[in-house]
Amino acid sequence: MSDVPQTIADASDRSNSLFDMAVRHRAILASVFLLMFPLIMPFKALAANILIYGLYALGFNLLFGFLGLLSFGHAALFGTGAYFCGIAIVHFGLPWYVAILIGTLGGAGMAAIIGVLAVRTRGIYFAMVTMALAQCVYYLFYQAEGWTGGENGLRGINVRVIDIFGLKFDFLDPLTRYYVIAAFVILALFVLSRILASPFGAVIEAVRENEARARASGYNVMLTRLLTFILSGAFCGLAGALAALHLSIVPIEMLHYETSGMVVMMALLGGMGTFFGPFVGAAVFMLLENLVSLWTVHWQLIVGAVFVACVLFFPAGIWGTILRRIHK
């Protein structure tokens, strides 16, 4: 009797070996795609935006899709990354790469602060606590006008030339700018892939699957949640830092709760808990926003309708649904 499922399992293993190989090299495949991406995009600046928001959604998805915690306050992590990067350049005159590092650490640090307070709660309470704390962060940056420019946003983040090991790149050229940003996003993809394949990645999965069982097996669930939140914050902080460089300004709207809501939509559209889904979600969202707004000012209506259709008919998200089709 035990032979029957065995043979089925073996057969499906064979037919899916290509799929498994793709999964194993997911970071490389995703990177190759991102390198080709601007060639098929109408506007290079939009392509860079998709990269940045894809990375932001990827960081969010680590917490939401892989650990199973829905945060409504990720704008705080994204925005802190952007402001820290901008402040490092505007007020301290630090080089761009140091500023990116500061932005990344800023996102992680903010996640640590919010996380310590929020990880004790779960479900809707977690969403509410993260949202409330993110509003505090919004207010804080809004009030610290001398540092952040307050309502007007932080201006003057002018990075014209990117120099790496003596090589100089013109950061004002849209395609060059895209590839500089892509380099960081690809780095983040490899780090994420590594985290997911690590022992801690297994703990994240275990906690998502069954908290009580994970605890009984000897895992500290609270600490796992906090560490994942901090890692998520680092990715989102990096995305924010790249956004600051890309836009040359940090608008206060980056900290707004709409930015928190948007990333939830992107992750759901793409497919929560998938490796590449966040980028698909970000791309679909931003393409819709850009293309539909050329045609009508009521673009949000169309995007909203697409979102509702997706949630109703493709609960696994666009990328998640594609993966399932291939896997079957």
Add this chain to the structure above:
Amino acid sequence: MNSQSDADNGVILRTHDVSKTFGKFRALKNISASFPRGAITSIIGPNGAGKSTYFNLLSGAFPPSSGRVEFEGRDVTNVPQHKFAHMGVAKSFQITNVFPLLSTRENVRVALQALVSCYDIWRPRAKLPGLAEKADALLMQVGIWHCRDRVAKTLAHGEQRALEIGMALASDPRLLLLDEPTAGMSPEETRVMMDLIVKLARERTVILVEHKMKLVMGISDRVLVLHHGELLVDGTPSEVRQDQQVKRVYLGQREH
């Protein structure tokens, strides 16, 4: 009784006067008991007797409202749940509790990993030595090795319960706590599970909570009977069987 003598006189677990209240409801009232090392002790009682509450205190799921729990002479009353596996205490749940979307082998592998690596975010998990082999050995021990590549939620009920025991054994516990291990099982599955428990008890202490009195009488060295949150009788199976109070408590209830 002090800690040193517990280690000597073969007591592995002890509760001192533990009570548990939920709001105004007193689920457990001043229970003092000791559990001998190397034995199978069963905790029985009718529905609502406080068995599960007592089990949860023993396994650290929540602390008692008052009183003390000692494991191997050490006060573990307020030790958080996740530390129990590292101390040598493992448990299985009353309601089947596996990682449903992971493969059977990965379920056990994750449980094994808890004692080796929790927070390493960089090394590939496949490179942790020996875990897959140990997982296979445990799956063989609990008799579900043939299911190793299947997703856990597709396993039959009895197989999932066996998987849970396999995961509990991952920490190589000195004390194994089982909460109604045969709940919802067919007679055949129940027989297999009871055989497995007897086999496991040769190498470790087992404490199990059971609703069906008849089931545990044959395999237990000691039986505790709870009733309305109080310890009614504490003795050998034959003592318990002849006890008038126990007869009265179980009278009118259908024997399973």
